[in-house]
Amino acid sequence: MKKSHVFCAVLSAVSSLAFAGQAPGLASAPDMAISHHDRVYAAEQFSNTVSVTDPVDNKLVGVIRLGDPSPGNFSPLYKGQVLVHGMGFSPDHKTIAVVSIGSNSVSFIDTQTNAVKHVTYVGRAPHEAFFTPDGNEVWVTVRGENYVSVLDGHTYEEKTRIITPAGPGMQIFSPDGKYGYVCSSFNPEVDVISVADHKIVGKVTQVSPFCPNIAATPDGKQVWFTLKDTGKTQVFDARPPFATLKVIDTGPITNHVNIVHNANGTFAYVTVGGLNQVKVFRTDDFSQVATIDVGNLPHGIWPSGDGTRVYVGLENADAMAAIDTLTNKVIATVPIGQAPQAVAYVPDAVPEGDGTQNTQPLGLAGETAHLNMVAVGGGNASGGAPTSVALFDQGLLQVLQASATGLEPKSPYVLGLADNPDGSGKTESLAKFMTNPAGSAIVNAIGQIRQVVVPGAKTASDKRRYLVIAPQTSGVPGAAVQVQAL
Structure with missing residues (x-):
């Protein structure tokens, strides 16, 4: 065999390797190659929509309209959602949970049909929602109050509340489902909660009070969270005694963080809204390895199912940026709805068909x-x-x-x-x-x-x-x- 053929064969073998374990799953979970069955969702605050994007060709499928623009939503008889903002998805990838801050709601949407199958109303100004790894519960941080609302993962009705300091900002779970990590937007404290009995079992001091976002590494070793008020990102040990490992100056309006595992290692991607950049850090030594210019006010971020891309919502650009994680270059920018906040990449969200049901064109949202x-x-x-x-x-x-x-x-x-x-x-x-x-x-x-x-x-x-x-x-x-x- 010629040397060039051997070289090509080696490249082919390397490119086909699976680097398993993308957030929020376990490191042992298999990667899922990007396909037309996948969807990227963004919660859009001022158009009150959820955009749906096909990641293969980075094309907008359409938007799911949860509410109307202003001033229509000022009416006391208005029934739609207001300030569509937070987002999470179920372990079976069949449901997304969308939080609307202004109407105090969580809308549960079927990923196959894009239909809203249930709406649960919770306390004042909820911020984020996520399913436990076993799918049996949905935790909703009620930032305008002092508790996490725990919903049944199948009926979507509230079953209990976990009392926290005022202003719980977001929650994420350890990949093994043992702990829930709840950071705060009003108090400098992360609470570590036992999922089994909803008891607080640990606390981590935030170096400043305003945390909007938190992520756990798939290997179960670290938790990263952002501090929007001081422009920092903090890392702590995901296991007892939950010691702080690093505090990084990331920049003004540090928004969201998420974890990517690929051929080069495991990395934290941090959106820095005030710099219009995404910064990339290794999780082993916390060194910064890339700075990516993406567009105005990057906010939510989520990796593809195989870790080869991350998707970033650009809040002041009404767009979604797709980043190749091996080159850390923007490879596409997709027009979406107004002021995207949270982003979720859901592999195999649409097992059959084109997944266009119950979506609309951008219209005024664009x-x-x-x-x-x-x-x-x-x-x-x-x-x-x-x-x-x-x-x-x-x-x-x-x-x-x-x-x-x-x-x-x-x-x-x-x-x-x-x-x-x-x-x-x-x-x-x-x-x-x-x-x-x-x-x-x-x-x-x-x-x-x-x-x-x-x-x-x-x-x-x-x-x-x-x-x-x-x-x-x-x-x-x-x-x-x-x-x-x-």
């Missing part, structure tokens, strides 16, 4: 204007991470979301409309906000904003205005520190 803000005088105070702004169309109204960075930590600011491009003149406040310890914030407003700030969108009688961020002094805006990029 209408968004994108702007950037830069520091007054050029450059950016954060060293190259501009504030991104998305104007999510809701019909006559737009929801504005700014991913603000490069500001003074723990300081009051105003996002407003100024008369002039340089920020001078009268400033009309849209939203007042306080930055976190990393000098960043997510700022929201609603109104007919696009008609004022986007060139060509105004009517003849309108005067164009310009977005600015200014420090708040004695309750009024001071001189602008960031202005709309023209």
Whole structure:
């Protein structure tokens, strides 16, 4: 046999090796090659949709509409969901659980048909939901209160509550199903809970209070969680005494983390919203091995069933980025709904057919204007991470979301409309906000904003205005520190 043929044979053999164990399963579980039966889901906060993507060709199948845009959802007679946000899926891959913060609900959706088969209402402002590894329970962190709502995994009715410090943020389970790890969004404490009896058996001190996301490695050795307020990622031993192993400075608006195992090893992928990047770390020595530019405000992230890709929801770009994990390059960007939050990759979600039932085209959910803000005088105070702004169309109204960075930590600011491009003149406040310890914030407003700030969108009688961020002094805006990029 010629050398070239031997080389090709070796390459073929290497490429066919299975590197088993993708989150949230066991390391011993077999990998599942990407196929048309798989689906990537994203929970979209301002269009109140769940997007459904086929990962083979990275094509949007359609969206599952759980609710209406504003102001339709302001009505006291409104029955749909509001602020579609969190997501988990069952061990048999037949059900996704979708949390809507504004309507205090968990919608259970059949992956084969995309039909909502049950809605469970829980306490104030739930955040995330996930099935236990045996599928018998669904734990829902009720962030607006002080407990995890435990639902029956088959009837979806609440069976008990686990009391935690106020503001439980997210839960994930050890792959063997022994422990549930619950981080907090209001208190600097992760609780480790015995799944068998729902008792707290350990605590881990968070280095800051605001944890939005948590992930466990398939080998059962580590738990990684993010800290959005300080821009850090913390790692602790998944086994008693649950000691902290590492604290990593990842960057402003650190959002989600997930675990990938491939031919190169096991890695944690962390979305850093304020930098528009995904950072990749080895789990053995915690070294950073890659920085991937993905687009505006990366949020949720989940690996494919074979670990060859990760999918990232881009909150201020209305898109899903697909990353090849062997090269750490973005290989596709898929248009999806407005402000994607949690993402889930579900292998073999659609065993038969094309899986298009009960989906709709993007429609209004695909209408968004994108702007950037830069520091007054050029450059950016954060060293190259501009504030991104998305104007999510809701019909006559737009929801504005700014991913603000490069500001003074723990300081009051105003996002407003100024008369002039340089920020001078009268400033009309849209939203007042306080930055976190990393000098960043997510700022929201609603109104007919696009008609004022986007060139060509105004009517003849309108005067164009310009977005600015200014420090708040004695309750009024001071001189602008960031202005709309023209």
